[in-house]
Amino acid sequence: MPRYALLIEYNGAPFSGWQRQKQHPSVQQAVEEALRKLEPDCPGIGAAGRTDAGVHASGQVAHCDMTKEWDPFRLSEALNHHLKPAPVAILHAARVADDWHARFSAHERRYMFRLISRRAPLVHEAGKAWHINHPLDRDRMQAGADRLIGLHDFTTFRSTMCQADSPVKTLDEFRIEAHAIPYGTEYRFYLRARSFLHNQVRSFVGTLERVGAGSWTPQDVTTALEACDRAACGPVCPPQGLYLMGVGYADDPFASSATPT
Template sequence: MARFAFRIEYDGGPFSGWQRQAGGQASVQQTFEEALARLEPGDHRIAAAGRTDAGVHATGQVAHADLAKDWDPFRLAQALNWHLKPAPVAVSACARVADDFHARFSAMERRYLFRLVARRAPAVLERGLVWQVPNRLDLGAMRAGAAHLVGRHDFTTFRAAMCQADSPVKTLDEISIEELPFPGGAEFRFHLRARSFLHNQVRSIVGTLERVGAGAWPPERVGEALAARDRAACGPVCPPHGLYLTRVSYPADPFAG
């Protein structure tokens, strides 16, 4: 068997998430595995770096699969993209990797982007791709609130009740926020970087920081919520459609060269 790594992008809107669902709902994993089966008949199972939730998008998801044929990576990517049509899923890079490469367990870092648009008029061309709020947001206040979250902490407050991680302690290496022009308003982009994240951690953080930006929370309340280690202290969890998995890093980039 030959092991291949894939960099995958997808619009999460039509899917119940990355992971294959027992009830038969459409998932990115199932869609990808069915495309593989059209190239090599059989029951394929792929492993991904992150199991994104329903509605969450990706520009840099990484997965791996073992195939019987030692494909040319370029031809494999092109063939998969043909068989993935018309689903909003595409392989943007493919590489032959060592047998001990694992998309999830070999990963050193994951990066997420959250896009938030603040304006009153509906963002029709970005519908399903951003979270929109009608109120103006204070960038400085959100940055001050975010500063409380950088570093190694117990993130119980920002963890979904259904999270299956062994520990709520995680190290958030970076959270940066930029404000960009958007017709009739502004777009705020939240960039988060860590080795791994808890279930709903990013959406819980962004939803809380939006309350800070809107003036409903003072920035220091973010630190108080973190210290409470209580899910009830968290701000609202924002919707999934503004969230993107943008990059997964490994000791050696499988797609370099």
């Protein structure tokens, strides 16, 4: 069965998350149902990572096995037709080796979190960013984030429901940008690692928001990290604002196949 990699974008607001569930809509279900409009016996798909309810993606990657050979561009076009009106789009499709796996072939994941600070409620960005109404200090937050980079036991910053075998992970990058917007500031948190624990990014951002607001110091982040205790974590921020931006592979399946114009 020929295997294809799919580069997927979605708005996570109407979904219970990526993973298929019995009684709630999921992104995986939407893509699989579109695939079965093309091939009724198409098996389930595998993804690079699971995103929670309300989390978005601009670079999720999944793989699917088809019974016949498809032109990758035609496959993406057909899937996009059948995905309507769900807020899910196949940005690119590519033929890959039979043993290529969206999850196990990946060597890094990249996330971005959007936080908007302004007095007025969000209108156009509602559901797409975390809204707060007080100012933050970007430099203080970056100083706290710097203490999380590297190899650590991240027990403090993972959900008690996390199913990972070990809390020890390496965080390769944690960068925070501040951008002036009308009547406020948008803060963007960029993170990169081979893999992440459940709720790790949201735990980081919620904790650093307290640093930026002045309730915590950067040293408090180190103290929380070294406690290896979930109770030492700061608030966990809401899922709105979290985006899976991309997945890294030794051989990018989407780099060598240009999309027709």
